[in-house]
Amino acid sequence: MSLPHSDYDPHRHLHTAGVCGLFSLDLWTFFDAAILSAHTHPPYGEPGYSVPVHTSFVDWAPPLRTLLGMQL
Numbered sequence: 001m002s003l004p005h006s007d008y009d010p011h012r013h014l015h016t017a018g019v020c021g022l023f024s025l026d027l028w029t030f031f032d033a034a035i036l037s038a039h040t041h042p043p044y045g046e047p048g049y050s051v052p053v054h055t056s057f058v059d060w061a062p063p064l065r066t067l068l069g070m071q072l
Helices: 011-040 059-069
Strands: none
Touching: 011 059
């Protein structure tokens, strides 16, 4: 007589945790870059130097939609 077959797979939970961890790391990196780019200023002593990167709302739309999709 043998034990009944179990559908429990411990690797499935590790995969889910890994995907969620990578997504949160990616989202945190995006928010950090967006906040830093919003508060950058030209170097002191060079007022004519323009800041090369600015994040606008168009850049925020895809991650916000992705976050909303992950929550549903």
